[in-house]
Amino acid sequence: LELVSPPPTHHPSGAGKTSLLYLTIAYAILPANFAPSIVLEGQDAAVVLFDPLSHFSVARLAEVMLNLLISKIQGTGRDLDEATKATMRSLVRRSLLHVHIFRPQSWGSLISALRSLPDYLFDQTRHKSMHRRIHSIILEDIDAFTWSIRSSPSSSLASTTTSNLLSVASNNLTTQLTKLSTLFSCAKILTSHSMSPSAFRPVLPTSWPQGSAVTRLAIRRVEVLKFAPAIS
Template sequence: MREQILHDLANVYPVSPEQEARSLNVPAIDVLLEVFMLKAMGPGAEHRQPHPPSPEQRAAQEQNRLAEEMLFRGEEETAPATEPISPSNVFFSDSAYRSKRPCPVVEISSNLSGAGKTELLYYLVALSILPRAIGEIPVDGQNAAVVFIDADDRFDAERLRTIARAIVRKSYGSMDREGSGEESDVSADDIEAILLSALKHVHVFRPESSSALLATLESLDEYLYDISRHYSASRPLQMIAIDSATAFIWLDRLRDEIARTEDIGRPQAEIERERELKLSFFVSDLYAELVKQLKRLQSRFGSAVVFTSTVPEARPAKNSTEYTGPPGPFDQPSSRTPALRPALPAPWGTFPILRLVVQRDTVWPFPPTMSAHDARSEASMRQSVVLQGKFSAWVNAWGREEWPRRVVDGISYTGGSFPFYVKASGVEIPLPE
């Protein structure tokens, strides 16, 4: 009965303008995501883009949004009782639009720790929860909610607030450089209050196994529909973030190996029957169910899925040179594209639409033949490079030989990579040139 009610609600309430963007609000990532989005939609996808809503539809959606805000503030409703609730609510979303265009699924991977995966994920989360503007200053946030699945048990709310604060300060700095002459009446205390309010829309879950993660995903919509348990009723669900999707992979493989050992000598028909009844453990079945639940939640809420993963080792892709480190200023991106085999078994391996590989840019060590005098003269320069905190992200080239020509051309056109900077004060991603 509950599933039928949710299905009916999803078909009654239209999608909001905020949900139509289908982007992560980061130009450097969105331009790459758009290339692979066409691949996910199949041949001819560029001719099947949905039309934007009419001005009348946008006006009706804005009226509904204002009505719902009044409702949740406890104010008296001035519109007729038959007016629908805001479509921006995380509970109501339309599947018609999402059937035309898939929701973003992004993997951020590396073969080393400290490569910037979580920092980049925090940056995306911060953009999701921040408001679109503070006073007269545009912040370019999504004013949305985020579900953060902390599989590594290392979620740092203070670091997330620092990154969000840096985004706001950069917005103020941009206005100052433009010389608008306008003075904002928003104080530092007001900004901190806004940041604190935004953080309330990050819903953190800490599963301790893949089975617990599956149970979390299965009950996630029930949690989101219960407006007595959180503050995000009037916001869309922008993202389901998982840090890290490979947290339990070794435990799952061990469990699967033990289960396969116990099956030795048993009739195959009996093994298959127990598998169909889900009485025995199969790691492939578990991961297939995890992806199934994520797709179900995306279909219901129209949210992106962004997850981190750690790949044990780097391997070269076919028709690609072996990854030897971050590209230099005169290197062609396609000649040094990293290729990491998916760390997660199918269908996880094919679930992401865009797969990124990140790593901190290398500062090469002093040559053994360098004199002490030369080393001292270069030390300050090398230290300044380290303090820049420069990281790089590339499109993962694994499976490149199977990409359609339009994807290869799109990656060549965009360069297939972008830098980002991680400092104590926050994270910054420069605009594409």
């Protein structure tokens, strides 16, 4: 799944990709039920997130999860007493242990982290998610590495064009992601900005292996027009 928004120059505010990720992750890591009579529709799974720009906020994710729990509980007519609130907070804390966040600062470190991910996930001494399946591997702001790829040392070679550099990088990325998604039977989610406001196509990856099923979701903020004078 590719979540693509217009370039940052198109609108000063975000398009909502990260907000959508918060909700997706909340459902992924929460359990199926809060109580026998309160269905959460959670997946009781784990999520791996790569966040190179440090945009992702665990505090915000916790807030989204609490709001989701409140909505589900109040929907059954149950009161939010202090005991219920304490149980909610405890559930959120336990669930957050299953969000594994990596913040690579270079393209090379991202690829290296992807390659070593199985070693990390299969090592029960390093996390508490061994008993959970992997819901998804999420790469946020994947386009953040575009300029470093274009300015890599190999780009000084006359025979190496920018498109070739991005193509090679894209192939490395999609190869690793395809291997991981097959190994863990999990989803792949990437977020990025498009190359132009009118074409919702990410810079990376440039393509996916033949036969890959890819869904691209274009997300943008829609301006709300102000009321005309004398209209309220």
